[in-house]
Amino acid sequence: MFFLxxxxxxxxxxxxxLGKMTEVWAELSAYEGEFDLEKENCILISSxxxxxxxxxxxQLLAVSRLPGVVxxxxxxxxxxGRIPVGTAVLSRGVLYPHLLGNDIGCGMSLxxxxxxxxxxxxxxxxxxxxxxxxxxxxxxxxxxxxxxxIRDLGTxxxxxxxxxxxxxERIYDQEAAGSLGLCAxxxxxxxxxxxxxxxxxxLSRFWVPEGLADGSEQAEAYMAEHDRALRWAVRNRxxxxxxxxxxxxxxxxxxxxxxxxHNYLERTKDGLLHRKGSVSASKGxxxxxxxxxxxxxxxxxxxxxxxxxxxxxxxxGRKWAxxxxxxxxxxxxxxxxxxxxxxxxxxxxxxTNLLFAEAPEAYKNVEQVMGVLQEYGQRIGGSL
DNA sequence: ATGTAC
Numbered sequence: 001m002f003f004l005x006x007x008x009x010x011x012x013x014x015x016x017x018l019g020k021m022t023e024v025w026a027e028l029s030a031y032e033g034e035f036d037l038e039k040e041n042c043i044l045i046s047s048x049x050x051x052x053x054x055x056x057x058x059q060l061l062a063v064s065r066l067p068g069v070v071x072x073x074x075x076x077x078x079x080x081g082r083i084p085v086g087t088a089v090l091s092r093g094v095l096y097p098h099l100l101g102n103d104i105g106c107g108m109s110l111x112x113x114x115x116x117x118x119x120x121x122x123x124x125x126x127x128x129x130x131x132x133x134x135x136x137x138x139x140x141x142x143x144x145x146x147x148x149x150i151r152d153l154g155t156x157x158x159x160x161x162x163x164x165x166x167x168x169e170r171i172y173d174q175e176a177a178g179s180l181g182l183c184a185x186x187x188x189x190x191x192x193x194x195x196x197x198x199x200x201x202x203l204s205r206f207w208v209p210e211g212l213a214d215g216s217e218q219a220e221a222y223m224a225e226h227d228r229a230l231r232w233a234v235r236n237r238x239x240x241x242x243x244x245x246x247x248x249x250x251x252x253x254x255x256x257x258x259x260x261x262h263n264y265l266e267r268t269k270d271g272l273l274h275r276k277g278s279v280s281a282s283k284g285x286x287x288x289x290x291x292x293x294x295x296x297x298x299x300x301x302x303x304x305x306x307x308x309x310x311x312x313x314x315x316x317g318r319k320w321a322x323x324x325x326x327x328x329x330x331x332x333x334x335x336x337x338x339x340x341x342x343x344x345x346x347x348x349x350x351x352t353n354l355l356f357a358e359a360p361e362a363y364k365n366v367e368q369v370m371g372v373l374q375e376y377g378q379r380i381g382g383s384l
Numbered sequence: 385a386t387g388t389a390c
Binding site: 081082101102103106151157158159161194196199201 | 386
């Protein structure tokens with residue numbers, strides 16, 4: 001299990017608005033001549049400055065051509081995966097379990113720890129966390145009146161999952177910050193994880209290359225399990241926060257300020273909306289974190305986001321494949337320096353490969369991604 | 385991203 005703790009000096013911005021996404025701004029020049037953009041159902045929200053791997057664009061295009069797919073959107077953090085990450089895909093008649101992947105319900109929960117900023121002792125918390133090693137080692141009993149399908153409730157898992165203590169760096173809109181319950185003098189806790197092995201197990205049971213016919217018994221059974229995974233993923237994030245605070249001696253319960261899911265299927269009036277690494281722009285404020293060396297943004301999306309299937313990026317997005325990270329930056333760090341960040345935060349993680357795989361260098365610049373989301377509207381205006 | 389096998 002990967003347990004990454006970024007302590008102190010991480011900051012939350014409150015962005016007043018995201019750009020008004022009102023026109024298709026495609027950056028698919030690589031495909032010039034290959035298809036007529038006007039007739040394609042594939043949109044990439046990016047800009048010339050926003051570097052994107054060719055493989056990711058190829059994957060997005062392939063997804064957009066699956067039977068039943070009405071529209072496929074790539075967000076500015078799009079990067080290749082088994083299926084491309086940073087996508088929103090609308091289909092009719094067919095449901096594709098693999099388009100949302102194995103970690104069904106994965107998302108971000110932002111909590112107020114109730115701990116005052118001036119009471120925060122970084123070194124003390126770091127030692128305490130290093131002593132426990134893994135969240136699996138902190139016992140937690142299921143408080144819900146439903147059998148828990150997750151083997152270890154309140155654990156983060158691996159990959160890009162993390163728990164991070166943060167505090168507000170800058171507020172752009174005091175009123176909005178107040179209504180969201182963001183307090184500048186408090187330590188916040190951002191938890192990114194999902195349904196662990198449960199989502200994986202669901203995918204393995206329902207995955208078929210041709211997808212599931214909407215309305216079929218299989219599709220209904222998948223949706224029931226999917227909804228259960230979403231429910232338990234939220235509980236898993238909460239349980240992780242509860243365990244952490246209890247372990248660190250926090251007196252109060254973590255208070256949930258915001259929660260968003262970025263791997264899930266939503267039934268909309270237009271069809272089945274598959275989100276893989278993209279978050280809804282229609283459910284209030286969203287948290288968009290960067291890599292562990294950068295800031296996290298709390299954003300209030302604008303209303304007119306139909307062009308991106310009402311979706312936003314869920315983070316900075318990978319720039320380097322996990323497998324190549326260690327060899328690229330191995331020499332740059334020693335045992336201690338890889339565990340510190342440019343924001344003077346500390347990283348607690350016992351898995352060396354994971355520390356390198358999730359290094360800030362492996363990620364895009366989150367400000368770049370935020371810039372595309374914001375600029376997208378500024379340069380366009382008008383209505384869709 | 386995951387659990388398990390190598």
